[in-house]
Amino acid sequence: MVSRRIFIKNMALSSAVVAAQSLLPGVLFPSASFGAAASGLTWHKTPCRFCGVGCGLLVGIDSGRAVAVKGDPASAVNKGLCCVKGYHSVQALYGKDRLRSAQMRKNGRLVDVPLSEALDAVADHFKKTIAAHGKDSVAIYGSGQWTIPDGYVAAKLFKGCLGTNNVEANARLCMASAVTGFLTSFGLDEPMGCYEDIDHADVFILWGNNMAEMHPVLFSRLLERRQHHKRTLIVDLATRTTRTSFAADKSILFEPQTDLAIANCIAYQIIKDGRVNRSFVEKHVAFKKGHTDIGYGLEDGFHFKDEATPTDFAGYAAFLEDYTPEKVASLTGVSAADLRYLAALYGDPNRKVVSFWCMGMNQHTRGTWINNLVYNLHLLVGKISRPGNGPFSLTGQPSACGTVREVGTLTHKLPHGVVMNEAARKKAAEIWQVPVENIDPKPSHHTVSMFRALDSGAIRMMWIQVTNPMVTMPKLKRYRDAAKKEGRFIVVSDVYPTPTTDIADVVLPSAMWIEREGMYGNSERRTQHFQQLVEPPGEAMSDTLQIIEVARRMGFGDKFPQDPKTHIREIWEEYRRFHDGPKHGMAPYEVLLQRPGVIWPFHEGRETKWRYHAETDPAAKGSSFDFYGKPDHRAWIWARPYEPAPEVPDREYPFWLCTGRVLEHWHSGSMTRRIPVLHRAVPEAYAELHPDDATRLGVRSGERIRLVTRRGSLEMTVAVDQRGRPARGHVFVPFFDEALLINEVTLDAYCPISKQPDYKKCAVKVERV
């Protein structure tokens, strides 16, 4: 009899062969028993739990437990590949301290209580808080890791039933600048292209995006493209040398915040070199400028509203005169030759160019601007909305697009349109069957403002789901102290104890990922459905059902009549009504069940892979480009200047501090730190220094330093040339470690348009301990 180990090895072999065949069509391997299946295992499709790449996985279930993972060869996202987080993802279900029971704070301590008692208490406290302090004294703070149904029922309960726009999600901290960038340039959110662009492009320009660690499977696809398409070039444009830089054909380092000047310089040089696609620009582009010197949101009550003023090509070209390569070289640290090289790549009519970015451009006090400026480059040369040509903003979280941007779980948004728009409110009221007056036409608080309102007392009760703000908020101490103030009531739904459950009054145990049914929407507009494959532990319940249960207890049962067995299908079909039509149609539930994801707009049975061109987009009028998101059917090029960061190194705080992620850990680490192999790989946070700085400070890898900013200080271990190398005068610290909270010292400055904080830049002092 063939042993179980041999069965599994055969399965591993056949999975790899299938992955190789989808990457390298025609590849042959010696005959072997590739088709054998392991006894007892059944395989089921699901999107990965972790990052915004949204790989399709097949999860092996054995005796009711998830025990194996392989990349789904049928998934167009990853074609059978999978990264170390995805492969180990199922182990995150089985950590020893999984929350199995609800908890309530009694006499200062969290004690286990029946789930029904906790849900009663939550509903009761919402009613009492609203009665005492008004509807805007309560809030929900969710996540780009919410499933689409979670976010949908949250928006319906809070905006439709309770009548407050105090609905935000942690995607405000990661994707808001991408949203406002898309809206200001194109009038509609989310990328025009899809991952298939990788298979057609010649040049990839990565703007502050360590794809090798943050989007590893997509980066494998870039490397694979380069291996088989010899013209391929990967250019890494960054403030720190990373694994991506090492794999790139060219690595260019620049001073923080000066990407604004670099983008304008590239535009200047494109015009100077006569590389503007004149016919495209004349037919499809309008020129605008907005306010300048717009602030940083550091003051409570900060308010800013941008306005678009028309300009023209000549006005735009004159604006760019300040950005000659020589002037920009001294500001940015990038040589004039490299700036011209970048312009030549964008401007070459014989090369297809894709720009990728993620947190580097979004977590930026001018995040909206830098998004606009990279769009400008693609628009000037007409390299957009065609296979292999386009700007591509990547997401960090598995459903930042699906749940936050599409469902609209941000203060100003509705599932279709914004609260300020009367037609959008009427449509929402009709679908939700609530009086239109229930939906407040004024946005309330974005995320930073919401936590400031918790501090001031304007918000008294907050429900936090699938996110860990007591690790991830910038200038953390202020907001932790706010949450712990007298008269505040915090409810946290999560799967493990975290620093956020530590400050909770009620903890609700959540069913995680494949312990419930749901959908995620990834970076390329792909909606992916997953079935419940295993039972949740103890009394853990999905976030969707938790919200429905609380809504019913508050008297909104008629708005949430779903049957627990079919509720996800019912919610999806209700939600789809918001997105009818060729511009944003979503696939029916049955189609999602069958396929490893479907790209929207899904219209008349077909996906729309490239928007805004008549050959690929049924919503586009005419025979070529149609940027129908704007009333003038044109994409907008914005004149946006370079403006400095709010806090820059000085004599007292002479280093830049940049925070970020590592390959092995997912965000605040609450799941991946419970996966032994990932935890062992990177057990604690560290501070990366340039070797010259380490020598000057007299420290070596493994020794301790103290990082001091105007917000506080913390001690940690130094890492020199272990994974990444910051530039001289820079420090990099990952934020996954709840025992070393780097956000104690970060700054809560944000982009005044997107309200997204900048976690990449503040001034820090480094002391040897």
Add this chain to the structure above:
Amino acid sequence: MPVKSYLAFSHEGRYPHMIARLEQCDGVSVYPAENRNVAVVVTSSDDESSEQRVKSALEAIVDIHCLTLVFGYADPAPFAV
């Protein structure tokens, strides 16, 4: 009983060296493609610590340009609640 499979790509001109070095690793089975410079690598170990040793051995092969994880299996026992 961790079992994993990878696709292994070599640096330019180093494919035969990569295959030779992979074949010397304990706990590693190598399946070179017949018509392309890519190999399937399957690792099988008794527990997490021997798995770690196999992983370190693979990481020490300088001829490997890219090792992409495709499949993983681990018994439920080591991480049971």
